[in-house]
Amino acid sequence: MNAPSLDELFESARTGNRRALGRLLTMVERQDDNAVLVSERAHRDAGQARVIGVTGAPGSGKSTITGRLAAVSGAARPAILAIDPSSPLTGGAILGDRIRMDNNVSSSTFIRSMATRGHAGGLAVAVPDAVRVLDAAGCNPIIVETVGVGQVEVTVAAAADTTVVVVTPGWGDAVQANKAGLLEVADVFVVNKADRPDAHGARRDLELMLDLGHRGDWRAPIVLTTATEGEGIDDLWSEIERHTSYLHHSGELIRRRCRRRRSEVTDRIELGLRDRALHIIDDQSGESTMVRVERHELSPAAAAEQLLATLIPDKPPEE
Amino acid sequence: MSETPGISPLSADHQEPLRVVLAKLGFDGHDRGLKVVARTLRDAGMEVIYLGLRQTTDSIVAACEQEDADVIGLSMHNAGHLTLAPRMVQAVEEAGLGVPVVIGGIVPAEDVTVLIEAGVAVVLGPGASTEEVVAAVRAAVARQSPAR
Numbered sequence: 001m002n003a004p005s006l007d008e009l010f011e012s013a014r015t016g017n018r019r020a021l022g023r024l025l026t027m028v029e030r031q032d033d034n035a036v037l038v039s040e041r042a043h044r045d046a047g048q049a050r051v052i053g054v055t056g057a058p059g060s061g062k063s064t065i066t067g068r069l070a071a072v073s074g075a076a077r078p079a080i081l082a083i084d085p086s087s088p089l090t091g092g093a094i095l096g097d098r099i100r101m102d103n104n105v106s107s108s109t110f111i112r113s114m115a116t117r118g119h120a121g122g123l124a125v126a127v128p129d130a131v132r133v134l135d136a137a138g139c140n141p142i143i144v145e146t147v148g149v150g151q152v153e154v155t156v157a158a159a160a161d162t163t164v165v166v167v168t169p170g171w172g173d174a175v176q177a178n179k180a181g182l183l184e185v186a187d188v189f190v191v192n193k194a195d196r197p198d199a200h201g202a203r204r205d206l207e208l209m210l211d212l213g214h215r216g217d218w219r220a221p222i223v224l225t226t227a228t229e230g231e232g233i234d235d236l237w238s239e240i241e242r243h244t245s246y247l248h249h250s251g252e253l254i255r256r257r258c259r260r261r262r263s264e265v266t267d268r269i270e271l272g273l274r275d276r277a278l279h280i281i282d283d284q285s286g287e288s289t290m291v292r293v294e295r296h297e298l299s300p301a302a303a304a305e306q307l308l309a310t311l312i313p314d315k316p317p318e319e
Numbered sequence: 320m321s322e323t324p325g326i327s328p329l330s331a332d333h334q335e336p337l338r339v340v341l342a343k344l345g346f347d348g349h350d351r352g353l354k355v356v357a358r359t360l361r362d363a364g365m366e367v368i369y370l371g372l373r374q375t376t377d378s379i380v381a382a383c384e385q386e387d388a389d390v391i392g393l394s395m396h397n398a399g400h401l402t403l404a405p406r407m408v409q410a411v412e413e414a415g416l417g418v419p420v421v422i423g424g425i426v427p428a429e430d431v432t433v434l435i436e437a438g439v440a441v442v443l444g445p446g447a448s449t450e451e452v453v454a455a456v457r458a459a460v461a462r463q464s465p466a467r
Contacts, residue, residue, distance in 0.1 A: 018381065022386060090363065092360065092367070094357050094369055095369065095386075099370060102370070117336075
């Protein structure tokens with residue numbers, strides 16, 4: 001049997017075929033030559049779905065909250081993209097988010113686990129592509145869950161229409177709240193595990209931080225949840241809905257999406273340049289330059305300059 | 320069906336990293352072995368989609384489809400393998416997934432042949448080393464490849 005064409009795969013994915021959608025996601029996840037074709041094909045039908053980012057410290061309850069949100073959204077075909085780190089040593093990964101979700105979500109929820117796979121720059125391209133494919137397949141909303149450690153992971157979750165940041169009681173005081181970049185991206189805060197002591201203290205610390213100022217005219221609301229019991233999830237969903245309507249009537253939605261599209265182009269260029277940079281290091285002249293650096297004959301700075309010069313001409317080529 | 324030029328046969332190549340769905344099927348609470356295997360396969364560079372306890376054939380098939388998995392690993396310690404493992408194989412066939420089913424856990428020697436005849440790719444016992452587990456998973460995927 002011949003492999004199905006790209007159009008056939010998209011058509012099946014649109015009608016709810018999980019396998020077709022799974023295959024398409026694998027293609028963009030690999031970021032090989034096919035990925036560009038898939039991305040371009042998805043671009044035609046995408047742009048409809050609402051994208052919600054969920055981030056926070058490991059073990060704060062993001063997966064449980066994400067699963068619950070998909071359930072209370074009442075959507076016909078919600079999707080979850082759950083991102084976990086790959087081991088930097090072996091490239092392997094344990095993707096364990098589904099075990100926190102499966103019991104709560106309906107069978108119409110599409111869950112895909114994604115590993116960060118090596119350098120984080122790839123994630124900045126693979127995730128928007130995966131969201132685009134899910135969107136083109138008719139999934140809505142799309143919830144992207146990442147561990148809130150590392151600039152790229154936070155940025156990925158923040159590249160959403162609405163970003164939810166999850167903290168737990170005892171996570172830190174108001175000073176921590178201010179210095180952690182994680183908190184600047186929040187549209188909605190969740191204090192999860194609210195059945196634990198000092199949940200209200202955690203809320204107070206966040207309020208204090210917000211009192212010192214926040215971006216624009218949206219002040220991030222703080223919702224207390226006990227996600228394992230499903231408590232507070234309805235409140236969280238209504239705050240997300242409220243933020244969605246704010247995005248629409250303030251014009252912020254368009255601004256955010258424009259920003260997101262622009263930054264994806266930048267990310268793709270960076271990734272492309274990085275790949276080409278690795279090529280010039282790998283080739284013969286690159287290797288001989290590297291050997292001279294190893295022997296202390298050439299400084300790393302001079303070597304990098306030399307190799308870069310072969311990649312980017314000083315002057316742009318004339319038309 | 321026509322094939323768009325430039326699109327390679329999808330996933331039939333089983334590029335690394337292999338994606339493995341690990342689960343316990345049915346009513347069985349012994350998940351320590353499964354956790355060890357999850358860690359072993361991760362350390363061998365695979366991506367492990369860990370479903371954990373109390374899964375059904377339906378939930379495993381759904382996860383395989385959504386995750387575009389290359390292989391299913393089931394851990395069995397409840398003496399239900401003769402009933403459950405063939406059902407898993409059948410569910411995989413019905414869904415047209417074409418992924419091998421690897422069993423680990425406590426399976427008496429005389430039952431191994433029965434499971435293999437029922438379509439299980441390989442049965443790994445308590446004595447299997449981590450190297451054997453990794454090699455068996457890779458071999459099961461490689462054997463299945465042409466059929467996918």
